[in-house]
Amino acid sequence: MALAVVTSARKLRPYFQSHTIKVLSNQPLRTVMQNTNQSGRLTKWAMELSEHDIVYKNRTAAKSQVLADFLIELTPELEQDLILPSLNWILHVDGSSTSKASGAGVQLQSPTGELIRQSFSFGFAASNNEAEYESLIAGLRLAKAVKAKRISAYCDSQLVVSQYLSDYDVHYVTKWVEAEAYASITDKEVQNFVWKNIIYRHGLPYEIITENGSQFISHHFKGFCDRWRIRLNMSTPRNPQSNGQAESTNKTIIDGLKK
Template sequence: MTARKLRSYFLSHPTVVLTNSPLGRVMTHAEVSGRMVKWTVELGEYDIEYKPRAAIKAQALTDFLIEMIQPVEEKVWRVFVDGASNLSGCEVGVVLVSPSEEKIKLALRIDSRVTNNEAEYEAVLAGLQAAREVGASRVIIYSDSQLVTQQVKGTYEAKNEKMLKYLGLITARATSLTDWSIEQIHREENAEADTLAKLAASNRNKHPGSSLFYPTDALY
């Protein structure tokens, strides 16, 4: 097939066929019969030399495969979250920091009565949602809430029904991520997210009927 399609090249240049089969001996043997005679006659007009294929060293092949399939490491997004509650509802601040150190800031508000711990859970949910929206696959969530971070990690046991529901929502929302974790930080290190949560509260006081953002999967 190759000789027919590339006949002009086969006629103009010598051809070397690398093979580990006894093809050369078969094709050049005088006592060929049947279809082999036809193939021998057809290929006889070309200058073809048959050589054994050199073995590829195993380590060279292994190194090549490792180089070709080496995955590109996905960069990590950092997400700082903070939540606060008051008589009129819940405010959340989220700061997303991209691998190139660019920041996206969100001030969110939920018009439902929650406790302070529940507000911190809402902040984690909002942070995961925001990370998913920007296409992040590897995420580290930073929160200054010891209870929430330790319950999400499994260090503290969650017995309250609301806390268990929040843990279920967090697990479900994180399924779209390749890898994620949550870490506790000091309140001073979470100042930007805290300021954004206060901004959401300020907007509530100025515009009681408006909402900057309403996260999905709310419990209320």
């Protein structure tokens, strides 16, 4: 506190020489400044300040003064909060997935060069593409938290970037296979599979094409599709080999199971 008074006197010397200066403190600074038995540095400061008309007073906890001091300290931050969000922020995101875990890394750079970095692991299983999506979402949430209005986002996934720029239609995937093993296939298990692996992850499909198995033509599954306005079509029962893509997929899955 003594150093603060000395520094102020040096920087504001014309004011200190022309006016009576009141120093308000919550602690008895006057006792410290007037005690010549203190260290040599304090003695030197006391002599330096003796040429000025300085009055030391105890500072009362006036609410109005506290609020004024708070606003003075907050003003630069408020100005920064008003200016920085309108400038361009730079966001770098990356996600990765392994057989053991998946996670993401986020780096947000402010217009003045400050870096905010975050890295975290997901509490759920995710593919590599899903990890890329999650990292972008996390980065956008971080940018929203700092109230950034203009963002340049960078990601090393062509799929994510193209969908973000609307060059690709969202969650439209060709030759995408989801397989799950069941001891027996019932209409309830089919419904749960469609809900968990298709609707929940990719949204409502326009159409589902199935064979004429009892689990697909049951009233329970048809009612499920009707509720979500999903068009349900059946393939020809007499020649399933005509669906070459499905047969090729089945062959690939069987080869994988054999290995």
